Amino acid sequence: MSDRRAATNLGNQPHGLMDQEQQARADEIFDETLARTGAKDPREFYRKRLRDMKTDNPDAYREAVAYYEEKLIPSIAESGDDPLMAWQEFGCRVAQLTVAGAPVEIDTTGQRHPYAPPTSSDRMVLHIPEGPKGRALVVGLPPELSPAQLATYDLLVGGRQKMRDEGAGSREDP
Known part of the structure; x- marks a missing residue:
C-alpha cells in the first residue's frame, strides 16, 4: 500500500501492494461481522490516527501500514481470525506507535480492567499513555456506551470536565 493512500483507505479499497481479492475478502468478512454483532466500526479512529502519524512520525506510520498489509488483512482473509x-489488535498497535502506554478495558460500571483479549463486546478499550501528559486513545467502543463509560470517555479521551446532559450516550458519536 502506498504511504499516500494508506491513511485514507483502511478497509475501503484494494491497495497496490496487497492482493486485491484478499483485501476485498477481509473487508467483506469484517463488514458482515459488524452487521451481525452491531459493533462499532473502529476504522475511522485508526484512519485519523494514521493521518496524524504520517506527518508526526513517518517511521511509525510505515510500521503501522506494514502491520496492516502483512498481518491484519491476511489474518482475517486467510487465517479466519475473529475480525x-x-x-x-491493530488499533492497539497503532496506539502504541502513537504514544507509549498500555490498553485497558472499561466495563459498563466504569471499572478499569487489564486488557485481556478477546474483549467482551460491552467493554470499551482505551490506550492509556504513560506519564501525566496526553489523553487516552480509543481502541474500541461497545455498540452503546453506558453512562459510566461515557463519563470515562469524556474525561480520559475528550478532556471534558463537565457532565453531559441526560441521555447523551445514545448518539452515534460518544
Missing part, C-alpha cells in the same frame, strides 16, 4: 479482535 473484531484482529482490528482491535
Whole structure:
C-alpha cells in the first residue's frame, strides 16, 4: 500500500501492494461481522490516527501500514481470525506507535480492567499513555456506551470536565 493512500483507505479499497481479492475478502468478512454483532466500526479512529502519524512520525506510520498489509488483512482473509479482535489488535498497535502506554478495558460500571483479549463486546478499550501528559486513545467502543463509560470517555479521551446532559450516550458519536 502506498504511504499516500494508506491513511485514507483502511478497509475501503484494494491497495497496490496487497492482493486485491484478499483485501476485498477481509473487508467483506469484517463488514458482515459488524452487521451481525452491531459493533462499532473502529476504522475511522485508526484512519485519523494514521493521518496524524504520517506527518508526526513517518517511521511509525510505515510500521503501522506494514502491520496492516502483512498481518491484519491476511489474518482475517486467510487465517479466519475473529475480525473484531484482529482490528482491535491493530488499533492497539497503532496506539502504541502513537504514544507509549498500555490498553485497558472499561466495563459498563466504569471499572478499569487489564486488557485481556478477546474483549467482551460491552467493554470499551482505551490506550492509556504513560506519564501525566496526553489523553487516552480509543481502541474500541461497545455498540452503546453506558453512562459510566461515557463519563470515562469524556474525561480520559475528550478532556471534558463537565457532565453531559441526560441521555447523551445514545448518539452515534460518544
